[in-house]
Amino acid sequence: MTKPFVSLALLCSAVCGFASKFPLITAKSAIVMDAETGAVLYGLNEREARYPASTTKVMTALLLIEKCEPSEMIMAPHDVEQIEASSLHLAPFERLSAEDMLYALMLRSANDAAHAVACHIGGNDEGFAKLMNGRAAQIGCTDTHFTNPHGLKDPLHKTSAYDLALITREAMKHERFRSAAGSKKKWLIRTGNPADQLLVSKNKFLDEPGAEGVKTGWTIPAGRCFVGSKSVDGWRLIVVVLGSEDWLQDTKALYDYAFSTFRREKALSKGDRVGDASVTRGSKELVRGVVRQDVTVILGSSGPPNLQVTWNEVHAPVAAGEIIGRVVVTDPVAGTSAEADVVAAEAVDVEVPMTKGALILAALLGIVIVGALAIVAGRRTRHG
Numbered sequence: 554m555t556k557p558f559v560s561l562a563l564l565c566s567a568v569c570g571f572a573s574k575f576p577l578i579t580a581k582s583a584i585v586m587d588a589e590t591g592a593v594l595y596g597l598n599e600r601e602a603r604y605p606a607s608t609t610k611v612m613t614a615l616l617l618i619e620k621c622e623p624s625e626m627i628m629a630p631h632d633v634e635q636i637e638a639s640s641l642h643l644a645p646f647e648r649l650s651a652e653d654m655l656y657a658l659m660l661r662s663a664n665d666a667a668h669a670v671a672c673h674i675g676g677n678d679e680g681f682a683k684l685m686n687g688r689a690a691q692i693g694c695t696d697t698h699f700t701n702p703h704g705l706k707d708p709l710h711k712t713s714a715y716d717l718a719l720i721t722r723e724a725m726k727h728e729r730f731r732s733a734a735g736s737k738k739k740w741l742i743r744t745g746n747p748a749d750q751l752l753v754s755k756n757k758f759l760d761e762p763g764a765e766g767v768k769t770g771w772t773i774p775a776g777r778c779f780v781g782s783k784s785v786d787g788w789r790l791i792v793v794v795l796g797s798e799d800w801l802q803d804t805k806a807l808y809d810y811a812f813s814t815f816r817r818e819k820a821l822s823k824g825d826r827v828g829d830a831s832v833t834r835g836s837k838e839l840v841r842g843v844v845r846q847d848v849t850v851i852l853g854s855s856g857p858p859n860l861q862v863t864w865n866e867v868h869a870p871v872a873a874g875e876i877i878g879r880v881v882v883t884d885p886v887a888g889t890s891a892e893a894d895v896v897a898a899e900a901v902d903v904e905v906p907m908t909k910g911a912l913i914l915a916a917l918l919g920i921v922i923v924g925a926l927a928i929v930a931g932r933r934t935r936h937g
Contacts (some may be wrong), residue, residue: 581796606770609704647745835869853887
């Protein structure tokens with residue numbers, strides 16, 4: 554049982570005067586993640602492997618989007634009617650477009666649609682599960698082992714709040730996923746069961762301002778589960794709650810906490826000077842270093858963030874725009890950071906060494922100047 558961000562947030566609330574109190578939730582596992590950077594703003598047992606129920610379908614939807622064109626037709630397998638619980642009531646060998654299957658996953662939470670997608674892409678549920686686990690590993694998941702495409706009970710089918718946030722973060726990069734996740738209704742085009750063409754989402758989170766939906770889930774061993782996305786002024790946060798007694802209230806409490814406690818701020822603008830780098834064998838000893846792009850960081854305190862620059866070994870010639878270091882901006886309260894390359898603001902040529910003749914000439918010139926100064930000084934002394 555881990556709670557690193559719980560203790561950190563409680564400490565900062567007392568010392569730093571956070572804008573809101575730490576949220577009280579019923580979920581056994583939860584997380585708030587910044588969608589852009591992956592920074593964790595809150596975690597409660599976020600790395601604990603748990604049953605995810607139908608939030609599994611976020612990964613199923615992601616693979617469907619990545620591997621199938623919207624108009625690609627998917628045929629329901631012969632055993633489709635054996636799949637339990639939430640259903641699109643697919644008939645064996647019925648064909649629906651990949652786009653309609655996507656909406657069936659996200660709005661109806663159709664387990665038979667998930668099975669049809671798995672058979673179409675992976676040959677069967679087992680083959681598709683291998684693809685799910687492989688894709689999860691690519692995203693960075695380490696607590697995940699999927700055995701099916703829908704999330705129905707299986708003692709080996711588990712993931713964590715952290716991994717689900719990573720998967721959702723990846724899925725939200727796709728416009729097709731965002732559209733399906735945020736929809737309340739969808740009419741399907743089907744011939745196998747024309748009386749069942751309207752999908753209506755039961756996701757009550759969609760009624761919240763800024764809510765972008767995503768996926769609910771429930772089984773007896775998993776409890777109430779939810780993965781959500783919400784944006785305020787262009788800032789998107791992902792929330793996951795697993796094993797909750799009241800997933801909607803928990804989700805709202807976590808979003809209220811995160812958006813009132815933290816803020817996203819541009820710490821550096823493109824071209825801002827962050828210091829000077831030493832240049833070896835250059836026509837000048839230093840070159841100005843500027844940030845390559847804007848640097849935005851999540852802050853949990855009212856004070857400015859910390860800034861640290863690491864310089865490369867810079868050897869002339871140096872081209873304008875050449876990478877010469879790295880800047881890291883951190884906020885110790887939020888435990889967040891952002892990085893950017895530091896580049897040379899101008900070019901620096903190689904130092905031109907003096908020839909032997911030039912050195913002799915310079916030495917003679919120095920002797921003449923010193924001698925002339927001595928003569929002048931002597932005359933002033935005599936006339937003084």
